[in-house]
Structures are given as structure tokens and as C-alpha cells.
Amino acid sequence: MLDSNFFRYTGTTLCCDDVKLEELAANFGTPLFVTSRRSVIESYKAFECAFEALPHFTCYSVKANYNLSVIRTLAELGCGCDVNSAGELYRALQSGVSPDKIIFAGVGKREDEIVYALQSGVLMLKAESLSELRAIDRIAGELGLTASVAIRINPNVTAETHPYITTGDSKEKFGIDEAELSTVFSLLSRLPNIKLVGLDMHIGSQIFDPEYYVAATVKLLAIFKASRELGFAIEFLDIGGGFPVTYDPLKPATPIEHFAEKLVPMLLPLDVKVIFEPGRYLVANASVLLTRILYKKSNHTGKQFFVVDAGMTELIRPALYQSHHEVQSVTFHEEEVIADVVGPICESSDFFARHRAIGAAEEGELLAVMSAGAYAAVMSSNYNGRLRPAEVLVNGSEVKLVRKRETLEQLVQNELT
Numbered sequence: 001m002l003d004s005n006f007f008r009y010t011g012t013t014l015c016c017d018d019v020k021l022e023e024l025a026a027n028f029g030t031p032l033f034v035t036s037r038r039s040v041i042e043s044y045k046a047f048e049c050a051f052e053a054l055p056h057f058t059c060y061s062v063k064a065n066y067n068l069s070v071i072r073t074l075a076e077l078g079c080g081c082d083v084n085s086a087g088e089l090y091r092a093l094q095s096g097v098s099p100d101k102i103i104f105a106g107v108g109k110r111e112d113e114i115v116y117a118l119q120s121g122v123l124m125l126k127a128e129s130l131s132e133l134r135a136i137d138r139i140a141g142e143l144g145l146t147a148s149v150a151i152r153i154n155p156n157v158t159a160e161t162h163p164y165i166t167t168g169d170s171k172e173k174f175g176i177d178e179a180e181l182s183t184v185f186s187l188l189s190r191l192p193n194i195k196l197v198g199l200d201m202h203i204g205s206q207i208f209d210p211e212y213y214v215a216a217t218v219k220l221l222a223i224f225k226a227s228r229e230l231g232f233a234i235e236f237l238d239i240g241g242g243f244p245v246t247y248d249p250l251k252p253a254t255p256i257e258h259f260a261e262k263l264v265p266m267l268l269p270l271d272v273k274v275i276f277e278p279g280r281y282l283v284a285n286a287s288v289l290l291t292r293i294l295y296k297k298s299n300h301t302g303k304q305f306f307v308v309d310a311g312m313t314e315l316i317r318p319a320l321y322q323s324h325h326e327v328q329s330v331t332f333h334e335e336e337v338i339a340d341v342v343g344p345i346c347e348s349s350d351f352f353a354r355h356r357a358i359g360a361a362e363e364g365e366l367l368a369v370m371s372a373g374a375y376a377a378v379m380s381s382n383y384n385g386r387l388r389p390a391e392v393l394v395n396g397s398e399v400k401l402v403r404k405r406e407t408l409e410q411l412v413q414n415e416l417t
């Protein structure tokens with residue numbers, strides 16, 4: 001079981017903070033995302049504490065969990081936001097985040113998104129190509145504005161993680177290739193409506209080894225030096241996100257302090273503001289996906305299945321990245337069985353756990369799929385006609401419904417016949 005201060009058995013029943021998960025299931029139904037507000041706050045404080053020696057600004061990467069209540073929780077602590085679309089910008093603004101604390105990123109921004117970001121007055125837009133720089137310059141000119149821009153560098157560092165979430169390799173679509181940088185700098189001096197304020201990188205997600213950050217930062221610093229020599233007044237160095245969390249107690253994540261130990265001495269001597277964009281680190285272990293066992297069955301080899309009422313439509317990570325999520329029976333059972341925990345979707349990849357020791361729960365009992373705070377609800381879908389689940393936020397003994405369960409009517413409301 002994951003070591004958590006926020007999801008623990010009280011007696012034989014699993015709780016979030018001071019609230020029994022079985023009460024939440026009874027009141028709000030399943031599948032249900034349950035988030036501990038205190039866990040989000042604790043993770044943010046741990047991150048800030050690790051990097052406190054370094055003047056920096058943390059921008060939560062909203063894509064990890066864009067529920068307004070989560071963004072608002074972090075915003076109230078002074079955290080900014082990294083957003084990747086008009087929708088995420090809208091969510092950040094709706095959550096009360098000041099535009100001058102928002103960074104607008106994304107490898108393929110549409111014109112309307114650039115207009116929205118500029119008119120909102122975001123801290124800066126990140127640019128990922130020469131063409132995008134030209135587009136931002138033109139659009140800013142048409143609006144009579146100057147665009148504050150950071151260029152996202154592709155440092156060509158292949159961080160070890162799942163291949164779908166490594167982003168700093170030059171064969172991936174992200175960032176501007178080193179070979180294009182001299183063209184970028186000469187172009188920038190001819191774009192009157194852009195002010196280059198930052199250099200940025202993001203080498204991927206769930207990265208365990210700080211040395212990848214060191215390698216990429218070395219490259220970023222060389223570019224920083226060159227840009228200053230060219231006369232660009234760079235104010236921000238954005239190191240991105242990617243800091244890891246523990247999903248599997250047998251594979252504990254590298255503590256955040258180890259990243260700080262490497263990065264702070266490299267960045268501290270510079271006269272520049274450092275930005276970090278953690279997503280997963282702040283929220284992954286703050287939520288569980290609560291689900292009910294519908295049926296138990298076995299095959300002729302004795303293999304057992306727990307068929308539950310949540311599926312890959314609520315948490316696609318196991319199907320997409322073969323990710324490990326702990327699964328706990330909400331009522332503690334001394335006895336365990338080896339089973340596959342599978343959902344109701346018509347795909348064989350619709351599973352949460354395979355051949356896993358699970359508390360010997362009965363049909364009708366609840367299971368908690370752990371570490372479901374990042375890239376879970378935000379990646380949910382209506383596939384198989386599924387309704388997106390409800391979400392609740394727990395704060396000690398207080399419970400707040402922060403997203404209603406979708407209805408059948410909402411499922412078809414945008415369709416025209």
C-alpha cells in the first residue's frame with residue numbers, strides 16, 4: 001500500500017482525511033474521484049520547500065488536473081499556472097488566477113488562442129517554432145500589443161520514462177531544435193511586436209533521474225549566455241515540470257530534494273527568475289478513483305476477475321502507458337486474492353491491475369484506485385457512452401462536490417438531428 005497521510009485505514013475502513021470513502025460512495029455514487037485538498041497543499045509546500053533557496057516562481061501545469069477547485073487551491077497559495085489551450089486558460093482565469101501568473105504553452109496554438117492569451121495579458125506565451133513566432137508577431141501587431149514570449153528549446157535530452165511522455169528528444173515534436181536557434185535569434189530582432197523574455201524547456205514527465213535535468217539545463221544555460229551576448233534581456237528561465245511521484249511502493253520516486261540539490265547550484269548564480277511547471281508532483285497522489293465491484297468471475301484456469309464500474313474512460317493510464325496504480329479494497333480484508341481488476345469497456349486494455357493481490361472483497365464492495373489525481377479525470381472520455389464521473393474535494397471532515405456527474409441528457413446535448 002502507498003504510504004499516505006491522506007488516504008489511510010481508520011480501523012478497517014479506508015478514509016480520505018477524516019471522511020470514510022464508503023460514505024462518499026453512498027452520497028455521491030461511483031465511479032467517483034475523491035481528492036484531498038490537504039494533500040495538494042502539502043505537495044505544493046514540499047515543492048516550495050525543496051527549492052526555497054532559489055528565487056523562483058511555480059506555475060502548476062493545469063493539464064494534470066484542471067478541476068477549478070484544484071487550481072483555486074494552488075492559486076490561493078500563490079502558485080501560477082502553465083496552460084496549454086484556450087480551455088485551460090479559461091479554467092485558470094475562472095479559478096481566480098491572475099493573468100500575469102499564467103504561461104501559455106502548446107506546440108500548436110490556433111490563432112484564436114493566441115488572440116485570447118494576448119488579450120488576457122498572460123505573463124508570456126511560449127513559442128515552439130519559427131512559424132509560430134511570426135504568427136505571434138503578426139497577431140500582436142494587429143491587436144496593437146507587444147507579446148512577451150519565451151522560446152521553448154528542444155535540448156535533445158532523452159529522459160528515461162515511458163516513451164509517450166518523453167519530450168526533450170529532438171525526434172519529438174516539442175520545442176525549437178538547437179540547429180534553428182541562430183535563425184530564431186536573428187528573426188526575433190526583426191519582429192517588432194515580440195519581446196523575448198524567457199527561455200524554456202520541458203523534457204518529459206515522471207522522470208526519476210535528476211541527471212537528465214542537469215544535462216538539459218547545461219544546454220539551456222549555454223543558450224541563455226549566448227542570448228544575453230546578443231543583447232536579449234532574458235528575465236525567465238523555465239525548467240518545465242516532469243518531477244516524479246510514487247505509484248508503486250516498490251518503485252519509490254526520487255525525492256524532490258534530489259532534483260533541487262542538482263538544480264539550485266546551477267541556477268542560483270544567475271540573475272534571472274527561474275520557473276518550474278510541476279503538474280503530476282502536486283496532484284497525482286491527492287486523489288483516488290472510487291469504484292464498486294459489480295461482478296466477480298473466474299476462468300477455467302482459476303484466474304479471477306473483479307469487474308468494477310469504473311474503466312479506462314475514467315483512468316486511461318494503465319491502458320495507454322501500462323502504468324501501475326495501487327488498488328485497495330475500501331474495507332480492509334486480511335485475506336487477499338490474486339485478480340485482474342477490469343472495467344466495463346469493450347476493450348481488452350480496459351484494466352486497472354493485472355494479476356494483483358487484492359483484499360478479498362465481495363461483489364458490491366468498493367475498491368480505491370490510488371494515485372488518480374494526475375492525468376486521470378482530465379483524460380476521461382465518453383467512449384462507450386459513458387458519463388464522466390463526479391468529483392469531490394475533501395478538506396479534513398468537510399466534503400464538497402466539485403464536479404457533478406454527467407447526465408444522459410448532457411451526453412447528447414450538442415448533437416443535432
Ligand SMILES: Cc1ncc(COP(=O)(O)O)c(C=O)c1O
Nearest residue numbers: 061202205241242277278279280
Ligand atoms: C510544457 C509542460 N510543462 C509542464 C508539464 C507538467 O509535467 P508533469 O505533470 O510531469 O510535471 C507538462 C506535461 O508533461 C508540459 O507539457
Ligand SMILES: N[C@@H](CCCC[NH3+])C(=O)O
Nearest residue numbers: 063165205317321374375
Ligand atoms: N498523460 C501522461 C502525462 C503527459 C504529460 C504531459 N506532457 C500521464 O498520464 O502520465
